[in-house]
Amino acid sequence: MIREIVITSWNNAGRTHIAPMGIHDQGRQYLVMPFKPSTTLDNILETGYAVMNCTDDVRIYAGCLTGRRDFALCNTERIAGKRLAGALAHTELKLVRYEEDGQRPRLYCEAVHEASHQTFRGFNRAQFSVLEAAILVSRLHLLPWKKIETEIEYLRIGVDKTAGERELEAWHWLMQRIDEFRKTHPEPAGVS
Ligand SMILES: Cc1cc2nc3c(=O)[nH]c(=O)nc-3n(C[C@H](O)[C@H](O)[C@H](O)COP(=O)(O)O)c2cc1C
Numbered sequence: 001m002i003r004e005i006v007i008t009s010w011n012n013a014g015r016t017h018i019a020p021m022g023i024h025d026q027g028r029q030y031l032v033m034p035f036k037p038s039t040t041l042d043n044i045l046e047t048g049y050a051v052m053n054c055t056d057d058v059r060i061y062a063g064c065l066t067g068r069r070d071f072a073l074c075n076t077e078r079i080a081g082k083r084l085a086g087a088l089a090h091t092e093l094k095l096v097r098y099e100e101d102g103q104r105p106r107l108y109c110e111a112v113h114e115a116s117h118q119t120f121r122g123f124n125r126a127q128f129s130v131l132e133a134a135i136l137v138s139r140l141h142l143l144p145w146k147k148i149e150t151e152i153e154y155l156r157i158g159v160d161k162t163a164g165e166r167e168l169e170a171w172h173w174l175m176q177r178i179d180e181f182r183k184t185h186p187e188p189a190g191v192s
Helices: 039-047 059-065 125-138 145-162 165-184
Strands: 002-010 016-025 030-032 049-054 073-075 082-084 089-099 106-116
Touching: 002 039, 002 059, 002 082, 016 039, 016 059, 039 049, 039 089, 039 106, 049 082, 059 125, 059 165, 082 089, 125 145, 125 165, 145 165
Parallel strands: none
Antiparallel strands: 002 016, 002 049, 016 030, 030 106, 049 089, 073 082, 089 106
């Protein structure tokens, strides 16, 4: 099963990086697969640790994909790193195995500590829409406009019907990014 979470990682100079990732939950291990080049990859290889943050604040997903990474952090509990201050829960990970790949290496991690901080209050359709739109934004250079338009049109239904303020703000950032991209790339060729 793949879980959409936010990874916090840091380098040896103590600079923390935030990035959404879909990580494979394999029961005893978590598999992280960053596409190269990746700061998350570099950081985990440098320090051997990372944090998996569970959050329903979808502004963090949309923010990271639109150049906004200024989200509040706090210290982790068992390892010397940072987590999202607003995380519902977090898991501190240790890298246990690395498989190199020219495009998408595999980082196998194990949990060394986890903690819950806030109550999960239920699924929200607009949050799903924002996550999917954020993934589209990460692939704008690969997709034809027809596909982007069709998917956004569908995802907008969940936003219109169920969004709160956080979801609306996140959606707005993503739509802004798509508009900007469209102005500079009027007719992208690509895979469908
Ligand atoms: C829900 C979601 C899941 C993502 N999953 C991955 C992933 O598994 N691997 C990856 O390389 N990028 C993934 N991305 C895109 C990265 O978050 C984004 O490209 C980021 O900048 C990764 O590069 P970095 O480590 O240099 O920050 C995902 C984005 C979203 C919104």
